[in-house]
Amino acid sequence: MCSIAAPEIFGSDELGHATVLIEGDVPVELQAKARRAQANCPEDAIIIEE
Amino acid sequence: MTTLEENSDPVNDPTTDYNIFDPEFVRDPYPTMTEIRESGCPIAHSNRWGGSWFPTRYEDVVAIAQEHEIFTSRDIIVVPRAAAQAEGPYAGVAAPPITSDPPDHHWHRRLILPIFAPQSVAKYEQGTRDLCNKLIDGFIAKGEADAGTDYAQQIPVRVIATMLGVPTEMADEFTGWVRGVLEVGLTDPKVRLESRLKILNFFRQQLDDRRANPREDDLITDLLNSGDKYPVTDQYVLGVCNLMLVAGIDTTWSAIGSSLWHMAQHPEHRKQLRDNPELWPTAIEELLRAYSPVTMARIVDRDTEFQGCPMKAGDRILMSFPAANRDPRQFDRPDDVILDREHNRHVAFGSGIHRCAGSNLARLELRVALQVWMERIPEFSLVDPATVIWAGGQVHGPRVCRVRF
Numbered sequence A: 001m002c003s004i005a006a007p008e009i010f011g012s013d014e015l016g017h018a019t020v021l022i023e024g025d026v027p028v029e030l031q032a033k034a035r036r037a038q039a040n041c042p043e044d045a046i047i048i049e050e
Numbered sequence B: 001m002t003t004l005e006e007n008s009d010p011v012n013d014p015t016t017d018y019n020i021f022d023p024e025f026v027r028d029p030y031p032t033m034t035e036i037r038e039s040g041c042p043i044a045h046s047n048r049w050g051g052s053w054f055p056t057r058y059e060d061v062v063a064i065a066q067e068h069e070i071f072t073s074r075d076i077i078v079v080p081r082a083a084a085q086a087e088g089p090y091a092g093v094a095a096p097p098i099t100s101d102p103p104d105h106h107w108h109r110r111l112i113l114p115i116f117a118p119q120s121v122a123k124y125e126q127g128t129r130d131l132c133n134k135l136i137d138g139f140i141a142k143g144e145a146d147a148g149t150d151y152a153q154q155i156p157v158r159v160i161a162t163m164l165g166v167p168t169e170m171a172d173e174f175t176g177w178v179r180g181v182l183e184v185g186l187t188d189p190k191v192r193l194e195s196r197l198k199i200l201n202f203f204r205q206q207l208d209d210r211r212a213n214p215r216e217d218d219l220i221t222d223l224l225n226s227g228d229k230y231p232v233t234d235q236y237v238l239g240v241c242n243l244m245l246v247a248g249i250d251t252t253w254s255a256i257g258s259s260l261w262h263m264a265q266h267p268e269h270r271k272q273l274r275d276n277p278e279l280w281p282t283a284i285e286e287l288l289r290a291y292s293p294v295t296m297a298r299i300v301d302r303d304t305e306f307q308g309c310p311m312k313a314g315d316r317i318l319m320s321f322p323a324a325n326r327d328p329r330q331f332d333r334p335d336d337v338i339l340d341r342e343h344n345r346h347v348a349f350g351s352g353i354h355r356c357a358g359s360n361l362a363r364l365e366l367r368v369a370l371q372v373w374m375e376r377i378p379e380f381s382l383v384d385p386a387t388v389i390w391a392g393g394q395v396h397g398p399r400v401c402r403v404r405f
């Protein structure tokens, strides 16, 4: 799901489990997408640190 | 108390006497769900169909799904199984991982997850698109079609047959067997057992055939060959094949059907998607939320009190993901379909350790089926809303849905 909402940030491993593709801070232009992924994560598994 | 006749008297108060097979509930369950959810008793109980609890709030459904030690998946069918089934020749064959509890659940699930990862299911996209186009070629000239039978019903069964490496020409038979287990069979134990035996006999032969004539590159073969990593038995492989058919067909078919039924009645949504194709991913999630097809069950492991309800060991709980997805505490204007809904943590695919393993495949099929339809048939409407026939119980969706274009 997160890899659909924010494909630049999230990918998935060979089991389909989500992985984070970028290191460090999320670039400004992707922050809205990161929030959208968080709001829609079915397992409430995304934490955004400000 | 598990046949239609025994359960047919009218319902007076749904909070104490709901009937999930009441024709009105099957057609349109949402008003009853709202009535229960907003009553003083949002977890209803009914003695019909062997007795069950019916939580209707998002928070409660999710909490039960997470507490898998108390609320087990020993039986996930919404009505008790026919006693005869346990005595049948395949008595030990379940449907892993959906019917497994920890610790086995972990490897049961792990073994099948790789086939459903987004990058693995992507290879079925073109084939699904070609299939949808071919189905539409078959009826587009007539100006009328049954979006249920002629289209939605035909798609998932062929995708699953291709994955499993079994003949796609048998699609109608597979469909009949699955309906026998999940629809007709819920209220008719004899049909349920017969259909189950057909499925398991068929896969038994497929297993034997692969042993005699080894093949490459199909799911059954891969499962049979994974014994080096996990304690794989024939019983497990049969169970997984059974589940693929039962979990992968009726569900996705219902989601495609409900979405087309909705689109047929909402020209403004058809236009919105035409003008803003970037909305497709959120639109798919919204349609899944609003018309969630699947209700599962849990069996209470030991006496427990949940939200003031005295639940006894062995009690059945209906996991109404459809009711959870219409809870106004979780979703703004839950009964409206809002294709660009920003916050949509829906539970159409369940929640917790049993969350749908096939969700990436289901999303792909739903998106492709709708996109191809709307490309080829941009304008369409219901022939007559009153003649749409719905299935309900475990899986909710239109079976007959005539449209004109």
Ligand code: HEM
Pocket (backbone or CB within 6 Å): B065, B073, B076, B096, B097, B098, B099, B109, B160, B243, B244, B247, B248, B249, B251, B252, B255, B292, B293, B294, B296, B297, B319, B321, B347, B348, B349, B350, B351, B353, B354, B355, B356, B357, B358, B359, B361, B362
């Ligand atoms: C729109 C279509 C679908 C919906 C709404 C749906 C819904 C669900 C739900 C609600 C569960 C959770 C069961 C529970 O909590 O007891 C589930 C589990 C499962 N689904 Fe789906 N499903 C869909 C399509 C598929 C497809 C296409 C497949 C694959 C062929 C599939 C395979 C599975 C499997 C294997 C599980 C069990 C996972 C586990 O127990 O670990 N589903 N599905």
